[in-house]
Amino acid sequence: MADLVEQAKKKASYAAIDEHINANTHVIGIGSGSTVVYCVERLAQRFKSEPGLKIRACIPTSFQANQLILEAGLPLAELNAHPVIDVTFDGADEIDASLNCIKGGGGCHLQEKLVAAASKKFVVVADYRKESTALGIQWTKGIPVEVIPMAYVTIQKKIQGLGPCVTDSGNLILDVFLGVLTGDAAVTDAHLKLITIPGVVETGLFIGMAGWAYLGAADGSVKTLTNVTSQKKQESSVL
Template structure:
């Protein structure tokens, strides 16, 4: 077990989610993206009875985890009905609404989460929040068609019922230019502060021309597992 308490907590939360929700009776499992999901796949690989299941990735990262683990890779086109999807989150409120997309995979993550009979979140305690937008201050990730990104940025500032505190095009770190998603799109990060009605905001943003997907996941998760700083695991249920 890692000497880093944050990593220890994430691992314990991921292990608990796998142990309680993925069984040999399942057929198709969705595998999310992010640092916590590494531990999800690690736990799956420790259970030989789960080897025969089909695993659907949400990103290039999770696809590699599935392939390198020797698991059976599937696609959402082949398997539009998923038994369980386990994924991380950037922030989770008490109603299990979440902000996702810090890794720019929000579209695939939402598709695979919506296809699942059960959607489970795993995260560390720092991701728990009284309201979305309080702990995660980098903004809601909004995936946009490249040619429309300036239009969308103007619309975010002028057409929504609440105004953003800040909105910016996400730039790549180790290359010149913007981050490009697996779908070939750009990402705008729009910070609104504490969000009282995330579902209403999600609907407003989705209606803006040029928006591909929004990193607000509202009313989707059934359960969340959080690794606490003391090594314990806490849960929230919808």
């Protein structure tokens, strides 16, 4: 079973990289998690074998991503040096029918969201287990909520969150389960309920950001999901 999951991750990652990386792709966001390892693997293969690729910078979303970029021999840079990113590839803990995502199980969703928001294209790669009709069905650990350390006890009491754990940004994460979030309005309401609490830095709800999702299946196939509205919204917000 584990081998099938890893193969599914690899298939999805390779398909996403091959579809979205071309001679006009210069700045790439590199997400975090186990699936992104295969994205970097494929990106490095193509970077080294295709002289036509003019990749100038890879922007990491975490310490893990930073190390992956360096070890792969890809050009590493910071977001402030390249504030507009051509495409970002990242994983997800759960993806709903509109490609809204829960992200942050790895403790770096703030940096992931900053990089995604600076990207013309945001592409999610995952295996078949992450697809869901509504957020909260498959991923039952809760929505990661990043908070400043001095306020975590107060916020924890308000939202009955579990945790904390330390993030890559030096803040703390509390996980809160708000039930099954069916539809865009429910996902947006959950985000607003949390983000307006003083001391909350960011939530792990990525709403209307992903334009594509590549999901590797156990049989070796790759399912591609798209959201045209998110594609247009993401590109227009960056340009």
